[in-house]
Amino acid sequence: MPHRTVYEAKIEFLQILDEDGNLDKKLAKDTLSVDDVIHLYEQMRICRELDEIAFKLQRSGRMGTYPQNKGQEANAVGSGLAMKKGTDWLVPSYRENAALFMHGLPMHYILTYWMGDERGSKIPEGVNITPLSVPIGTHMLHAAGIAWAAKVRGEKDKAVITYFGDGATSEGDFHGAMNFASTMQVPCIFYCQNNQWAISVPREQQMNSRTVAQKALAYDMPTIQVDGNDIFAVYKAVSDARKRAIEGGGPSFIEAVTYRLADHTTADDARRYRDQNEVDAWLDKDPLIRTRKYLESQNAWDDTKQQELEDRAKRIVKEVVDAAISIEAPTTDEFFDDMYKTLDPSLVRQRDTMRTSSLGQNPEQAGLKANPAGASR
Amino acid sequence: MAEQTLVGAINQALDQALASDPDVILLGEDVGLNGGVFRVTDGLQAKHGKDRVVDTPLDESGIMGTAIGLAIAGMKSIPEIQFEGFMGPAYDQLVNHAARMRTRTRSAVTVPMTVRVPVGGGIHAPELHSDSPEAIYAHSPGLKVLMPSTPYDAKGLLTAAINDPDPVLFFEPKRVYRTFKEEVPEETYEIEIGKGKIVSDGDDLTVVTWGASVFQALEAIDNLPEDVSVELIDLRSIYPFDMDIIAESVNKTGRCVVVHEAPLTCGMGAEIAARVMEECFLSLEAPVQRVTGFDTIMPYYKLENEYLPEAPRIKKGIEECLAY
Numbered sequence: 228m229p230h231r232t233v234y235e236a237k238i239e240f241l242q243i244l245d246e247d248g249n250l251d252k253k254l255a256k257d258t259l260s261v262d263d264v265i266h267l268y269e270q271m272r273i274c275r276e277l278d279e280i281a282f283k284l285q286r287s288g289r290m291g292t293y294p295q296n297k298g299q300e301a302n303a304v305g306s307g308l309a310m311k312k313g314t315d316w317l318v319p320s321y322r323e324n325a326a327l328f329m330h331g332l333p334m335h336y337i338l339t340y341w342m343g344d345e346r347g348s349k350i351p352e353g354v355n356i357t358p359l360s361v362p363i364g365t366h367m368l369h370a371a372g373i374a375w376a377a378k379v380r381g382e383k384d385k386a387v388i389t390y391f392g393d394g395a396t397s398e399g400d401f402h403g404a405m406n407f408a409s410t411m412q413v414p415c416i417f418y419c420q421n422n423q424w425a426i427s428v429p430r431e432q433q434m435n436s437r438t439v440a441q442k443a444l445a446y447d448m449p450t451i452q453v454d455g456n457d458i459f460a461v462y463k464a465v466s467d468a469r470k471r472a473i474e475g476g477g478p479s480f481i482e483a484v485t486y487r488l489a490d491h492t493t494a495d496d497a498r499r500y501r502d503q504n505e506v507d508a509w510l511d512k513d514p515l516i517r518t519r520k521y522l523e524s525q526n527a528w529d530d531t532k533q534q535e536l537e538d539r540a541k542r543i544v545k546e547v548v549d550a551a552i553s554i555e556a557p558t559t560d561e562f563f564d565d566m567y568k569t570l571d572p573s574l575v576r577q578r579d580t581m582r583t584s585s586l587g588q589n590p591e592q593a594g595l596k597a598n599p600a601g602a603s604r
Numbered sequence: 605m606a607e608q609t610l611v612g613a614i615n616q617a618l619d620q621a622l623a624s625d626p627d628v629i630l631l632g633e634d635v636g637l638n639g640g641v642f643r644v645t646d647g648l649q650a651k652h653g654k655d656r657v658v659d660t661p662l663d664e665s666g667i668m669g670t671a672i673g674l675a676i677a678g679m680k681s682i683p684e685i686q687f688e689g690f691m692g693p694a695y696d697q698l699v700n701h702a703a704r705m706r707t708r709t710r711s712a713v714t715v716p717m718t719v720r721v722p723v724g725g726g727i728h729a730p731e732l733h734s735d736s737p738e739a740i741y742a743h744s745p746g747l748k749v750l751m752p753s754t755p756y757d758a759k760g761l762l763t764a765a766i767n768d769p770d771p772v773l774f775f776e777p778k779r780v781y782r783t784f785k786e787e788v789p790e791e792t793y794e795i796e797i798g799k800g801k802i803v804s805d806g807d808d809l810t811v812v813t814w815g816a817s818v819f820q821a822l823e824a825i826d827n828l829p830e831d832v833s834v835e836l837i838d839l840r841s842i843y844p845f846d847m848d849i850i851a852e853s854v855n856k857t858g859r860c861v862v863v864h865e866a867p868l869t870c871g872m873g874a875e876i877a878a879r880v881m882e883e884c885f886l887s888l889e890a891p892v893q894r895v896t897g898f899d900t901i902m903p904y905y906k907l908e909n910e911y912l913p914e915a916p917r918i919k920k921g922i923e924e925c926l927a928y
Contacts, residue, residue: 351712372681568711
């Protein structure tokens with residue numbers, strides 16, 4: 228019969244740790260041990276502390292615009308643990324700080340970056356991450372390319388994860404990256420932090436798709452929707468995707484349903500466009516609250532441990548802030564010196580004469596030298 | 605030593621790069637089985653395999669973006685954008701990502717990528733197949749921009765580009781892809797990026813040009829009276845460019861004509877004229893003259909030769925500059 232169904236699909240949703248801290252033991256099998264959960268909880272709490280202090284740094288004029296990660300930390304730590312440090316690549320947007328720290332980025336680099344200093348993106352040797360990506364939806368192609376290199380080189384234990392928001396899936400490069408990764412069958416994990424808002428535009432206005440996850444169906448890519456505030460679900464989804472990737476199964480897509488509890492950035496005021504009742508409802512789903520509840524239910528956590536952790540977080544973040552603030556001021560040479568591996572003489576002239584010549588050219592050159600007015604500038 | 609066309613010389617440079625370094629990878633639309641729409645990559649997939657000479661999806665931004673990723677991971681990616689008019693979708697990836705990666709990471713993350721792009725008019729192609737956008741990219745810090753005009757220079761500059769640790773945009777003037785052959789050494793060699801060359805010596809006036817316009821300028825010079833002596837410079841590198849060779853020549857001749865296919869306003873001719881003012885002011889006998897495309901959309905091919913700086917218009921420019 229000529230009229231028949233040629234394609235059918237479904238999208239599954241995964242939650243293992245619910246909003247009240249109850250764990251589905253069957254689904255949690257072979258995922259996180261209690262020690263793992265303690266570790267991730269600590270990472271989330273430290274990152275939350277950094278986030279709150281970063282906000283204060285901006286408000287007190289000691290740092291520029293900063294995008295808070297608040298509310299989305301489970302995505303970062305769950306995926307960060309599932310990816311293999313030192314082998315895999317992380318290709319981030321800018322709300323995955325904790326994952327970057329877990330993979331070796333010194334914490335003060337994040338503050339240095341948002342303080343307007345490129346040295347915050349000077350990724351240390353051996354740390355496989357690309358710098359934060361401020362333009363939306365353009366970096367996933369780089370992830371596809373990095374994963375492609377792993378495939379061409381036969382690096383069989385290497386996978387790449389790239390993070391982006393719901394708004395980024397409207398960009399053409401998102402679809403280009405999905406298509407390239409799928410066509411080339413490269414070991415790349417596309418991790419969408421669907422935090423419901425792209426600055427002021429809600430997800431429903433961003434797309435007519437009922438889920439973000441279904442966008443992957445167009446590329447025949449394994450896809451799942453998970454509770455992004457549930458470290459178990461995040462860890463399991465990313466672990467499964469990574470396993471598939473390194474076994475030659477190609478790319479995967481994960482839509483993590485989460486929420487941006489803070490403003491888009493410190494330059495934003497979300498009260499202009501979203502209902503406080505919505506925010507309040509999501510405050511109850513905070514990943515830190517449910518993870519703590521779970522640990523308490525396992526008799527693995529109490530108020531004393533909480534106090535110790537909070538003190539430790541404050542100590543760590545104070546050191547991080549001190550490191551970021553006390554960094555030596557950059558010199559003007561720095562914005563010339565890394566333009567190319569080797570600078571062309573014209574660029575060297577501009578660098579060396581920027582303070583002595585209005586032209587940024589060599590005042591000794593023939594024409595200017597013969598003209599006293601020109602030479603004196 | 606065999607004679608090669610521009611196409612043949614580029615093919616040979618790519619072949620040798622693929623053979624000598626397993627990290628070299630070619631990617632683009634139709635570059636594999638079909639050998640590219642101009643056959644520049646002809647035979648390379650058959651020789652080096654489908655994993656190294658890759659037919660990609662039809663997505664210029666995707667080609668550029670994944671080539672950046674490949675390069676970040678340490679490969680030497682050589683993407684082809686099929687025509688310069690299709691650079692638009694790839695512009696963001698090239699200018700906002702490839703060009704900035706080194707400086708924004710203080711050299712921790714780099715993009716050793718060579719982007720090959722056929723360029724320019726004169727082959728009766730459809731619209732958006734004939735433009736000369738080199739000044740746009742010369743104005744984009746972090747890139748190097750090349751446009752050789754001869755087979756020998758093309759092989760040496762392409763090899764230098766592939767070995768360069770930074771992103772290089774390699775424009776191939778399609779009008780001269782197959783117009784002539786010249787001796788090209790079999791062995792690998794490099795021509796230094798940023799160096800122009802004197803095509804013909806002269807004392808009365810300097811013509812600075814690049815790409816297919818080199819041959820239009822040669823024709824114009826041939827048609828001048830025998831007692832007029834013109835020095836012709838093929839710039840070869842658009843950024844960085846060889847101001848020393850221009851200044852030395854203009855300080856000798858006192859007159860300068862810049863020729864390019866690209867539009868007049870804010871073209872490379874404007875930059876060269878400004879630099880000549882700075883470095884040769886007291887030597888100048890006449891204002892720097894520009895013979896270029898117009899500030900119009902490149903016309904469809906019925907009128908393309910009216911738009912392009914062809915030999916008669918270049919000759920007129922030279923005469924005007926000499927008569928000043």
